[in-house]
Amino acid sequence: MPTTKQKWEAAVARAETALAPWQEGMGARLTDMEKWLNKRYKPMTEQKVEEMMTSEVIIDDNWTEEDERELQEAWLTHPTRLYIVQQTKTAEGYRQIAQSCQLITRMYRCPPQKIISRDNGFRYQGRDSATMSGPFRMQLEKVALHPFFKYRVSHLVIAIG
Numbered sequence: 001m002p003t004t005k006q007k008w009e010a011a012v013a014r015a016e017t018a019l020a021p022w023q024e025g026m027g028a029r030l031t032d033m034e035k036w037l038n039k040r041y042k043p044m045t046e047q048k049v050e051e052m053m054t055s056e057v058i059i060d061d062n063w064t065e066e067d068e069r070e071l072q073e074a075w076l077t078h079p080t081r082l083y084i085v086q087q088t089k090t091a092e093g094y095r096q097i098a099q100s101c102q103l104i105t106r107m108y109r110c111p112p113q114k115i116i117s118r119d120n121g122f123r124y125q126g127r128d129s130a131t132m133s134g135p136f137r138m139q140l141e142k143v144a145l146h147p148f149f150k151y152r153v154s155h156l157v158i159a160i161g
Helices: 004-024 026-040 046-053 065-076 079-087 091-108 134-144 153-160
Strands: none
Touching: 091 134, 134 153
């Protein structure tokens, strides 16, 4: 009787065999996808991306300038920030993260950091800040780019949630 691990390995092998023909023609499909993307979703200007990424800090009774200063100082040594810096040290790591962020931002008109955020009820492994690790980035990209969600943030959030 095969073990659970053996069953899993057999299932993975079957999936890889089934995907092989599809992966062989990937280059042509990526070119077609890029043409479709350029036709349907025009590139975003740097100004538009900057507007989406920046948000005004609201100083009031609930959040003071001192709170904001402490947060900014804590961020400099936060493990998530240090991980992101480490991940993007290589040109390839940075390129992959940037490419995913650009693609999702372009399709949804919203950066992934705002899609997967407390605003939508999400937390990263119990933390409030995002870590775009390789596995997380790849899974998010696969899900987000599926046409079922019609590139609407609300549809994607419901599906992920």
